[in-house]
Amino acid sequence: MTDVTTTEKMPQTRRQRQAAQLADAASQKIRWMLLKIVLLAIVDAVALYGAFVLFTHREWVVLALVVVVTIIVNAIYFSKKHIPGKYLAPGILFLVVFQVFTLLYTGYIGFTNYGTGHNGSKEQAVSALMASAQERVADSPTYPVTVVEQLGTLGLLVTEPDGDVSVGTNEQPLHEVTDAEMEGGRAVALDGWNSLSFADVLSRSSEIEALSVPFSDDPNDGSLRTPDGQNGYLYVSNLAYDAEAGTMTDTRSGVVYRDIGTGAFTADDGAQLLPGWQITVGFDNFIRAVTDGSIRGPLISVTVWTFAFALISVASTFFLGLLLAIVFNKTRMRFRNGYRILLILPYAFPAFLSALVWAGMMNESFGFINQVLFGGASIPWLTDPVLAKVSVLIVNLWLGFPYMFLVCMGALQGIPEDVNEAAVVDGANPWQIFRQIKLPLLLVTVTPLLISSFAFNFNNFNLIYMLTGGGPRFEGVSIPVGHTDILISMVYKVAFTGQTRDYGLASAFTIIIFIVVAVISIISFRKTKALEELN
Secondary structure, three states, X not given: OHHHHHHHHHHHHHHHHHHHHHHHHHHHHHHHHHHHHHHHHHHXXXXXXXXXXXXXXXXXXXXXXXXXXXXXXXXXXXXXXXXXXXXXXXXXXXXXXXXXXXXXXXXXXXXXXXXOOEOOOHHHHXXXXXXXXXXXXXXXXXXXXXXEEEOOEEEEEEEOOXXXXXXXXXXXXXXXXXXXXXXXXXXXXXOOOEEOOHHHHHHOHHHHHOOOEEOOOOHHHOEEEOOOOOEEEEEEEOXXXXXXXXXXXXXXXXXXXXXXXXXXXXXXXXXXXXXXXXXXXXXXXXXXHHHOHXXXXXXXXXXXXXXXXXXXXXXXXHHHHHHHHHHOOOOOOOOHHHHHHHHOHHXXXXXXXXXXXXXXXXXXXXXHHHHHHOOOOOOOOOOOHHHHHHHHHHHHHHHHHHHHHHHHHHHHHXXXXXXXXXXXXXOOOHXXXXXXXXXXXXXXXHHHHHHHHHHHHHOOHXXXXXXXXXXXXXXXXXXXXXXXXXXXXXXXXHHHOOOOOOHHHHHHHHHHHHHHHHHXXXXXXXXXXXXXXXX
């Protein structure tokens, strides 16, 4: 009886296990499906927000790309096929967004006049010019207004003298509405808009005073502004815009400014009204970089120094690292590991922090080097053009030799001892062994790293910016660069410092740097192949 019962229970146990496995597999599949749906929902939400922003700014090409990519991503991940695509899609997407798009957009900016005074479209420039020259109309009627807000954008709900109600924002001219809530002959609320309380108006008074709502689509009709959030008045610009003729006329002086294709309204005497607008200028930025004397001189000096800095840094760090690697490669040396740890300490600290420490030690007035090592001398390590370059090279040598020491140590240990023993048997001295055998074998391994080190130092922004700030500055130049600036720090200064920020010129410099580094890398890697064939 017991055997029969046990026999009957065993198949039930197997079925239960199978059912449990199927249920577990199903739940796992459902969980993964839910996770996939959640992640895709996040991606779609970000894409939808981006599409809305792009649609608002009328960036049709980028908008189309965002829509197409979103559709493709959803199609890949909701399909049971395209297994390789599920793994490749994220990497390709990030590559396109963070590398390809960045390079293409930088290249595009290099062929425009984008910069201070040329940031937006022509319509935005016209609106900004008209608004900047506005004055209140002396006999302007008083318009009762209510400050409203929609999706973070402030607007004015206006009750006109004839009783009509309209609403508008900085970007949207006044347009009539019929469903406003009235109170005492004043429109106080509108569906879809949030009316600000008196306390909110007081707390945001600066924003409200800057609010200028166009009266109509014609900028010459002026705009409505309110000083107190209660009453609005008509403001008209001293500039008159003629869209058909493409002119902007100063009604006070009678000077006519014309659109002559330079991205700004320009008078006959060359005076410009700014802000202007962004236009494509072709190769003008590249031509200006090599023909404008105030730019060409600093560009040549900075380019020469950049190559010298990169080459000297690579050579000095390599040979010092190689020398120390040879010295500490002796197996009979006592405390060898302890010395190695001390030598790689500079490599363990962040480079920007080390540069700041060195900048303090090299201070001319109270730095450690002048006060302690040179007995209170006043040596201008960072303010003299020549000494500043020497200081940069010394600090970079201190920062870079531990890396080369580690690389050369590993490469030397990878050379078989049989080679050394065979050379000794043939009668070669230590110098001949090193020069004719070890160094060529070492270069086969180290040359790609030397190339990457050259590329790194060619764009070593942190050291220059933290140690000298690019100074001391050149005199009599139109761009804010100095004697120790390299190309990448010069690009940063042209784009982000000074009173005028010329993104187009900076992007042109960036393209030049990219071409130079690419050419050097191609030539160097070809030489590397020659070394491999020699090996």
